[in-house]
Amino acid sequence: MRNIISINNIHKSFAGLHVLNGLSLEISEKETHVILGQSGCGKSVLLKCLLGIFEVDSGEITVAGISVNDKQRSKEYMQKFSILFQGNALFDSMTVIENVEFGIKQSLKHKHLNSKEIRKIAEEKIISVGLESRVFDIYPAEMSGGMQKRAALARAIAVEPEVLLFDEPTSGLDPITGGLICNLLRDTVKKLGITSLTITHDLKVAEFLSDRVSVINKGTVAWIGQAKNMKNCGNEFVEEFYRASNVISARH
Amino acid sequence: MIATLGRYTLASLREIGRISVFITKGVRCCFTPPFYFREILRHIISIGFYSLPIVGLTAIFAGMALALQMHVGFTRFNAEGAIASVVLIGITRELGPVFAGLMVAGRMSSSMAAEIGSMRVSEQIDALMTMSVDPYKFLVAPRIISSVLTMPFLVLIADIIGVMGGFLVATTLLDYSTGSYITQTANNFELWDVLSGLFKAAAFGFSIAGFGCYHGFFSDLGARGVGRATTSAVVSSCIGILALNYLLTALFFGA
Numbered sequence: 001m002r003n004i005i006s007i008n009n010i011h012k013s014f015a016g017l018h019v020l021n022g023l024s025l026e027i028s029e030k031e032t033h034v035i036l037g038q039s040g041c042g043k044s045v046l047l048k049c050l051l052g053i054f055e056v057d058s059g060e061i062t063v064a065g066i067s068v069n070d071k072q073r074s075k076e077y078m079q080k081f082s083i084l085f086q087g088n089a090l091f092d093s094m095t096v097i098e099n100v101e102f103g104i105k106q107s108l109k110h111k112h113l114n115s116k117e118i119r120k121i122a123e124e125k126i127i128s129v130g131l132e133s134r135v136f137d138i139y140p141a142e143m144s145g146g147m148q149k150r151a152a153l154a155r156a157i158a159v160e161p162e163v164l165l166f167d168e169p170t171s172g173l174d175p176i177t178g179g180l181i182c183n184l185l186r187d188t189v190k191k192l193g194i195t196s197l198t199i200t201h202d203l204k205v206a207e208f209l210s211d212r213v214s215v216i217n218k219g220t221v222a223w224i225g226q227a228k229n230m231k232n233c234g235n236e237f238v239e240e241f242y243r244a245s246n247v248i249s250a251r252h
Numbered sequence: 253m254i255a256t257l258g259r260y261t262l263a264s265l266r267e268i269g270r271i272s273v274f275i276t277k278g279v280r281c282c283f284t285p286p287f288y289f290r291e292i293l294r295h296i297i298s299i300g301f302y303s304l305p306i307v308g309l310t311a312i313f314a315g316m317a318l319a320l321q322m323h324v325g326f327t328r329f330n331a332e333g334a335i336a337s338v339v340l341i342g343i344t345r346e347l348g349p350v351f352a353g354l355m356v357a358g359r360m361s362s363s364m365a366a367e368i369g370s371m372r373v374s375e376q377i378d379a380l381m382t383m384s385v386d387p388y389k390f391l392v393a394p395r396i397i398s399s400v401l402t403m404p405f406l407v408l409i410a411d412i413i414g415v416m417g418g419f420l421v422a423t424t425l426l427d428y429s430t431g432s433y434i435t436q437t438a439n440n441f442e443l444w445d446v447l448s449g450l451f452k453a454a455a456f457g458f459s460i461a462g463f464g465c466y467h468g469f470f471s472d473l474g475a476r477g478v479g480r481a482t483t484s485a486v487v488s489s490c491i492g493i494l495a496l497n498y499l500l501t502a503l504f505f506g507a
Contacts, residue, residue, distance in 0.1 A: 078382060
């Protein structure tokens, strides 16, 4: 399968602090890829570089053949993605359905739709993530963390992206809700048949969601492979990360 | 000592540059599509309708105090008859716009900075960017447009209430005749006095929205950062209002 995301030797530093040091990564079409790493290792910076929110110091990022630096095609580039943010990033001033509709209205694919058609798609997507119709007209602040996560997922999938990005998808959720959200994410990606890239520090999430895992350490990819092979991969950092994650799980 | 001075100078110049770029981008977005009319309407209601009570209260007390002060002062020169015209000119040219501007700055500039700052912290601005929505067009332009459009209406209402406040004090406490007060007010009414106040109001609206959005947009992360942005927004927009007031007064009425 062809590569949809190609990250080639990128560097990014802030005030002299090198966060990404020649990081390279290829992600295939329809792959479910997870980026795993400690807090502060540069996962979120990588995500923001991929989204064009941070400009890389050097190196190249292309998605479906479009470079992140191609300003003339920046809208086309951005619309390849949809992202489920760590804190959901639902717009406070809009109701749940308005949040989803707002995403659809910005999408080039849905430019020809009238407001009734947009409303219908938004309603379908909200129902498809397991929310009830009674949440349509309530504001994000009136919902629980799990419900907000579902609403944010509805907004993300409503624009029919080629790549879905999940930033710490279970952060701030209790284990049961986190498990439900993980199932929902896996089922959604499978049903849509699209590429997904998840960023997490949680090994269990990585094991559950991934086809392949990239472990990041000191701003570069330390290891790539299947999650089940992490335990004896021969990379000291990755094995330590695996052991530490399992010790924490066992203690809990 | 020189190094510290240099650092402060450079930091100040950097800040001025950043504000200039921000304001230029914000103003440009006010004139280029897409326009988010729903957002504009939301802010017009928030700035205009919900600020009416405090602006009205400020104006009535300003008018009442002005009438009282003028009575005490003018009695010394046997010029009590000029109270109505002084209240009219004072309110429409200066007190109406400035007091309304300061009250709205306290209310709205802080609110804009807090709202945009929280959006920055909770990644809502990043979410806008991933949807290919220009945050300047969605967050800054509607606030500037609604603030500039709404402030003159608020000031017009403040002018009417302020003049009424002066009338109330003069006719009930100071024994002025209702008819002569109204006649004097009508005789001294000049459209330019009111219009100059409304132009000032639009400029104050720009200061309120500009500084509110700027400090929110570049707020530091965390609750402390948003708190600091809120305070800075109110202080900056109030100073902006007072500076603009002087400049516009000099422009409109300077010798």
